[in-house]
Amino acid sequence: MDSTLPSPNPASSISPSTSLYDSILASMFAPPPTVLIATILAIFFVPIFIHFIVFRSRSSISLPTFLLVGPAASGKTSLMTSVKTGQPPAETRTSQAPLSLECSIPASIAGTSKYRSVNDPSLKAHKKFLLLDTPGHGKLRHIALTRISSPAIRGVIFVLDSSLTDVRAVAGYLYDVLLTLQNSATSSTTTQPKKLLVACNKSDAFTALPPSKIQKLLEDEITKIRVSRSKGILDVEDDGEGNDEKEWLGEGGEGPFTFQSMEEVGVEIEFKGGSVENGEWRDRLSPWIGECL
Ligand SMILES: Nc1nc2c(ncn2[C@@H]2O[C@H](COP(=O)(O)OP(=O)(O)OP(=O)(O)O)[C@@H](O)[C@H]2O)c(=O)[nH]1
Ligand SMILES: [Mg+2]
Known part of the structure; x- marks a missing residue:
């Protein structure tokens, strides 16, 4: 009788799960060259x-935008180019489609920077925004009016020629812009007021009027337009569809119209004079744009 017991085989005592574990560990610490190269490439390029995807989508979708509106040949395209380049353009053509340009102002003038320390390095950066130019021709004004209520719009710049040769036509377009802003402010869920800057351009011209005089003439003309339009509206009964958009300007829509009274319906208006020819708009617009950012 063989009394010797068979010696235990060390290999047979290792379970299959242990050997799998070992082989995974081995391949992790000594990976094949192809896996090594793929990992290094992923670490660098992912x-x-x-970053490229996030940066691109943020700049194209959520950049704060300022809408340029106003009558034809008032200088919207020229103003946009001069804010971007600091120089008046050599020549412009009648716009037939919207056009946007990316511009920037020093972050120190942006409204959100006023509580930062003067030593904050972020103040040395620039804040980007878009200027969106629209055609001034009467048949193409819907392009501007449909964009006013867009959430990306931080402010509207109404550009007019300071000579104000046709005050009724300018006041008529401004009335439509104000009405759209008013309806957008009253239907908005935020209490943030809508901002409008009336840019009285071409102040270099001999016939140019000062902004205070332009403001008064426009107020008088809008008062007349409001009276004539309200007569038409009173004849039309409520359409019964719960449409609460107002068709007249201001809280009550009675008495003389003033730009100041638009604050009651959430629209803040400022007047500024300047000239593209003299390269004044970049400095004159920056504080207002900074407040809106
Ligand atoms: N004198 C003077 N001319 C200006 C000024 N700004 C613009 N212009 C001239 O006004 C004309 C019309 O300018 P645009 O910028 O094309 O006007 P716009 O408002 O874009 O016109 P539309 O595209 O038709 O709506 C051009 O000949 C400009 O050179 C200015 O400040 N002073
Ligand atoms: Mg133009």
């Missing part, structure tokens, strides 16, 4: 790719 963050760059994600």
Whole structure:
């Protein structure tokens, strides 16, 4: 009788799960060259790719936008180019489609920077925004009016020629812009007022009127337009569809119209004079744009 017991085989005592574990560990610490190269490439390029996607989508979708509106040949396209380049353009053509340009102002003038320390390095950066030019021709004004209520719009710049040769036509377009802003402010869920800057351009011209005089003439003309339009509206009964958009300007819509009274319906208006020819708009617009950002 063989009394010797068979010696235990060390290999047979290792379970299959232990050997799998070992082989995974071995491949992790000594990976094949192809896996090594793929991992290094992923480490370098995936963050760059994600940054590119995020950066591109933010700049194209959520950049704060300022809408340029106003009658034809008032200087909207010229003003936009001069804010971007600091120089008046050599020549412009009648606009037939909207056009946007990316511009920037020093972050120190932006409204959100007023509580920062003067030593905050972020104040040395620039704040980007878009200027969106629209055609002034009567048949193409719907392009501007439909964009006024867009959430990306931080402010509207109404550009007019300071000579104000046709005050009725200018006041008529401004009336439509104000009405759209008023309806947008009253239907908005935020209490943030809508901002409008009336840019009295071409102040270099001999016939140019000062902004205070332009403001008064426009107020008188809008008062007349409001009276004539309200007569038409009173004849029309409520359409019964719960449409609460107002068709007249101001809280009550009675008496003389003033731009100041638009604050009661959530629209803040400022007047500024300047000239593209003299390269004045970049400095004159920056504080107002900074407040809106
Ligand atoms: N004198 C003077 N001329 C200006 C000024 N700004 C613009 N212009 C001239 O006014 C004309 C019309 O300018 P645009 O910028 O094309 O006007 P716009 O408002 O874009 O016109 P539309 O595209 O038709 O709506 C051009 O000949 C400009 O050179 C200014 O400040 N002073
Ligand atoms: Mg134009």
